[in-house]
Each structure stands twice: as C-alpha cells, then as structure tokens.
Amino acid sequence: MALQQSIDLALDANIGGGGLAQAALDDALGLVGEAMKRLAEDDASGRLPLLHMPRTTDDLASIREAAAFLRDDATDVVVLGVGGSSLGGQTLAQLKDYAVPGTGRFTESPRIHFLDNLDPITFDRVLHKLPLSSTKFVAISKSGGTGETLMQTIAVLTALEKAGLRAHPKDVFLGVSEPRKDGVKNALRDLLEPEGVRFLDHHPGIGGRYSVLTNVGLLPAAALGLDIEAIRRGAADAYEPFRNGAAAKDAPAALGAALNVAAAKAGKGIAVTMAYADRLERFTRWWVQLWAESVGKDGKGTQPVAAIGPVDQHSQQQLYLAGPNDKLFTVLTTGVAGKGPVMNEALAKRAGQAAFAGKTIGDLVAAQGRAMADTFAKNSRPTRQIHVETLDERALGELLMHFMLETILAGYAMGVDPFDQPAVEEAKILAKEYLAQG
Ligand SMILES: O=P(O)(O)OC[C@H]1O[C@](O)(CO)[C@@H](O)[C@@H]1O
Numbered sequence: 438m439a440l441q442q443s444i445d446l447a448l449d450a451n452i453g454g455g456g457l458a459q460a461a462l463d464d465a466l467g468l469v470g471e472a473m474k475r476l477a478e479d480d481a482s483g484r485l486p487l488l489h490m491p492r493t494t495d496d497l498a499s500i501r502e503a504a505a506f507l508r509d510d511a512t513d514v515v516v517l518g519v520g521g522s523s524l525g526g527q528t529l530a531q532l533k534d535y536a537v538p539g540t541g542r543f544t545e546s547p548r549i550h551f552l553d554n555l556d557p558i559t560f561d562r563v564l565h566k567l568p569l570s571s572t573k574f575v576a577i578s579k580s581g582g583t584g585e586t587l588m589q590t591i592a593v594l595t596a597l598e599k600a601g602l603r604a605h606p607k608d609v610f611l612g613v614s615e616p617r618k619d620g621v622k623n624a625l626r627d628l629l630e631p632e633g634v635r636f637l638d639h640h641p642g643i644g645g646r647y648s649v650l651t652n653v654g655l656l657p658a659a660a661l662g663l664d665i666e667a668i669r670r671g672a673a674d675a676y677e678p679f680r681n682g683a684a685a686k687d688a689p690a691a692l693g694a695a696l697n698v699a700a701a702k703a704g705k706g707i708a709v710t711m712a713y714a715d716r717l718e719r720f721t722r723w724w725v726q727l728w729a730e731s732v733g734k735d736g737k738g739t740q741p742v743a744a745i746g747p748v749d750q751h752s753q754q755q756l757y758l759a760g761p762n763d764k765l766f767t768v769l770t771t772g773v774a775g776k777g778p779v780m781n782e783a784l785a786k787r788a789g790q791a792a793f794a795g796k797t798i799g800d801l802v803a804a805q806g807r808a809m810a811d812t813f814a815k816n817s818r819p820t821r822q823i824h825v826e827t828l829d830e831r832a833l834g835e836l837l838m839h840f841m842l843e844t845i846l847a848g849y850a851m852g853v854d855p856f857d858q859p860a861v862e863e864a865k866i867l868a869k870e871y872l873a874q875g
Contacts, residue, residue, distance in 0.1 A: 438674050439825045439832035440839055442689045444696050446810055447765065447819040455762045455817030457699050465699035465850065470685045472694070472849035476842075477679070485845075486642040490650040491673035491838060497666060500652050503611060503637055504659030511547040511573040514660050515563075517589040518577035521645020522613075523553040524723040525654035525837070526577075529668065531719045532833060533661040538715060547573070549661060555585040564596045577613040577653055579639045581623035584869065590628055607633035613652055615639045644856055646727045649837050664830045671834025675842060690842035696821055697843070698850045700765035701739050705819065709757065711744040712769040713806040716828055718745050724840050731844045731855040738853070739765070747805045754809075758816045765821070766813050770806035772826035773799035 449456035479485035507514050516526055527535060530549055534540045552563060574593055578586045594606060612629045616638045626636060640651045648654060650672055655665040678688035685691040697708060708728065710721050721743035732738035744753055746768075757764065776799030785793035793801075813820040825832040848855025 446814040453817040465695035468850035513572040522577040525649025526657035529658040581614040581625035612636040667830035668834035671831035672838035675838035693843040694846035707764040713746040774803040
C-alpha cells in the first residue's frame with residue numbers, strides 16, 4: 438500500500454475546539470460501517486461493477502490495441518469529451534506531464550490534448566494549429582448525447598473535410614460510448630459509425646465520474662505509454678481492506694468517508710483538497726467532480742475545493758487560516774525531499790538565505806506541506822494528511838480508488854445516491870431551448 442493517511446490533526450483532542458470530537462467520528466464510523474455492508478453486497482451481487490475493476494485484466498489487451506492505433510504515426514492525440522469522460526484520463530496523463538506548468542509544452546510525441554471545456558476561440562485555434570494529417574482523435578461520451586462532445590466531434594469532422602482528409606475518418610478516429618440500447622438514441626454513434634469509426638464500449642454499469650479505471654481513463658493513459666495494469670493493481674490495493682472485511686476505522690477509504698461525514702455534521706460545509714504536487718493538480722479537479730456530483734443532493738453534501746501547494750499558500754491560505762472555520766482540509770503530499778535542483782551555497786548566501794544552501798527545491802516543498810498541515814492544526818482547522826512516497830501508476834491507481842470508495846461510502850452514510858446527478862439536466866435542457874431560439 439502506497440497511501441498513508443493520518444487524521445490525528447482533524448480531532449479536537451489534538452487541535453482544540455475547531456476539531457472534530459472523537460464521539461462524532463465514532464458515530465460517523467458507525468454509519469460508514471453500515472455503508473460498508475451495503476458495499477459488500479454491491480460487490481457480491483455485481484451491482485457495482487466498479488468494485489470488480491481493480492482485479493479485471495481481460496480488457497487490457499483491447500485497450501492497449503486501441504491505444505496503439507492512436508499512437509501509430511501520430512504527432513498528436515486529441516481527446517474529445519467532458520466531465521467524467523475526460524478528467525480521469527487527464528489525471529493519469531499528468532503522470533506524463535500533461536498540463537503541468539512549464540513542462541507540459543515539451544512532452545514527447547504523441548502530444549495529448551483533452552478538449553473538455555467548450556470555448557469557441559480555443560477550438561478554432563487548436564484546429565488551426567494541429568497538424569491534422571498526423572492527428573488522431575478519440576470522442577468519449579457514456580450517453581453519446583452530451584452537446585459539448587457532439588459539437589466538438591462535428592467541428593473536427595468538418596475540419597478534416599476542409600483539409601481534404603474527410604475520406605478517412607475511420608483511420609483517425611475512435612469512439613467510446615455505451616453499447617446501443619433499444620429505443621435509446623446514441624448521437625455520437627449515429628455521427629461516427631456511418632463513417633466506419635470503431636467504438637469501444639463504455640461500461641454501461643460504471644458512470645462517467647467513476648470510469649477512470651475503465652477504457653475511458655486507461656485508453657489515453659495507454660496511448661501515453663503508461664502501465665495500465667499497475668493502475669489497476671494500485672486500485673486493488675485501496676480495495677484490499679474491504680475484501681478482507683476490515684473494520685471501518687482500519688480501512689483508509691472508510692475512515693476518510695467517516696471523517697467527511699463527521700465534518701459535514703459538525704458544520705464544516707467545505708472540503709478542501711490541497712495537493713503538493715503539480716502532477717496531482719488534475720487529480721484534484723477529478724475529485725471535485727466526483728465529490729460534487731455524488732454527494733451534492735437532497736440539500737446535503739459539502740463543497741469540494743481544489744487547491745495546489747505551495748502556490749495556493751500565496752492565494753487561499755489567508756482565508757483558510759483566518760476565515761470561517763467551516764472547512765475540512767486534506768493535505769496531500771508526495772516524497773519530494775531531496776529532489777530537484779540543489780541550492781548553490783554562495784548564491785543562497787547572496788540572497789540572504791543561508792538556510793537554503795545545499796537544500797533542494799523538493800526539500801522546501803516537503804517542508805511546506807508539513808508546515809501547512811501543522812499550521813492548519815495550530816489554528817484549530819481540522820486536517821487530514823495523505824502521503825504517497827512515489828507518485829507512479831500504482832500509487833495513483835490507489836489514490837483514485839481510495840477517493841471513489843470514500844465518496845460512495847460517504848454518499849451511502851449521508852443518505853444520498855452517489856451515482857446519479859439529476860440536477861445537472863435542468864440547465865442542459867434550458868441551454869438547448871435557448872440555442873434553438875437563436
Ligand atoms: O459521458 P457523457 O455522457 O458525455 O457525460 C459527461 C458528463 O456529463 C455529466 O453527465 C454531467 O452533465 C457527468 O456526470 C458526465 O461525466
């Protein structure tokens with residue numbers, strides 16, 4: 438197990454009145470214990486196929502084969518899709534520097550682009566700059582009906598046609614969507630299948646925000662050369678205590694769920710995840726969707742906030758420490774001590790920072806992550822610490838599964854359905870009405 442979790446700095450016995458009472462945590466552990474029984478039934482009955490994903494291997498060959506198609510002769514791979522159809526892939530791709538400030542621009546071929554947000558200027562510019570003759574595309578949508586993804590796909594097909602390349606969309610495109618269901622329209626398949634474009638089936642029993650361990654997340658990961666089997670193995674590590682029948686307090690994801698439930702009941706309406714690693718920035722955004730869509734219903738839930746350290750120390754820290762004490766913090770660190778450029782002694786002295794001499798950038802980041810958690814605690818702000826020493830495929834797989842389990846269990850314990858998102862439909866329907874009105 439790569440993930441180490443401590444909730445010591447969340448409890449009032451250790452940080453004073455702003456912390457959570459042990460009795461409140463015990464109550465929440467009781468609720469989560471019940472939720473674990475439900476989860477075990479979900480696993481046994483097959484109702485939640487996500488729980489079987491960590492130990493599934495029979496689909497890996499087809500994912501690798503599709504990834505080879507995407508890589509073959511490609512300078513660029515463009516992933517079309519939004520929300521859960523994109524954020525998991527982005528999270529994994531960040532291990533290969535996708536969207537990492539500075540280095541993201543120097544990634545090796547194929548360069549990957551996730552065009553999730555719909556912005557006309559971005560889309561125009563990307564289509565102008567992409568070498569269309571050496572770019573592969575994959576359009577991902579579970580429902581096949583998401584407007585953003587459909588518009589992007591139509592825009593790409595049109596651009597290929599304009600470039601005289603439309604004769605062969607099947608040679609440059611892949612689709613991922615649910616298998617067709619009788620009587621249900623699948624617009625993405627309707628759009629691409631007549632062009633001969635091949636589809637991988639989106640698992641019908643796994644919703645978008647829980648799909649990172651399926652072909653949705655693993656296809657882009659494999660296209661970048663990541664070890665997708667290790668991602669699944671890491672997920673199995675997170676699930677192991679549940680398979681072994683551990684008590685809630687001894688299963689890290691269950692303990693995390695209980696902490697969140699207790700925090701919500703104690704009026705901490707905001708959950709902040711602050712990761713001290715550029716390569717976890719997309720992870721924090723993935724988690725925001727996961728948490729918000731899963732627990733935010735029936736007037737319940739807490740507001741997820743993504744933060745990155747140390748940069749957000751220079752942006753949000755003031756509020757975190759001196760604003761309302763209405764948050765549960767998760768400080769996520771990796772083993773960076775001793776890594777990165779070493780500070781030259783003479784230059785350190787010239788800058789008046791003798792203590793920098795011989796230290797690395799990683800030494801400072803490690804000190805900052807530790808200091809931030811301790812400062813939250815000193816200011817009586819409840820804080821959970823999660824540490825993974827080496828951020829690789831296996832550790833990331835474990836983190837992803839940990840947070841999915843934590844979210845499901847928290848949803849069950851809060852009495853909400855963590856798998857639907859009924860409120861999202863309202864604005865979608867209205868936007869379609871407005872579009873039709875012109
Ligand atoms: O994969 P789809 O069906 O295109 O949906 C994309 C996203 O849209 C949502 O349904 C919300 O609008 C998310 O839950 C989902 O991840």
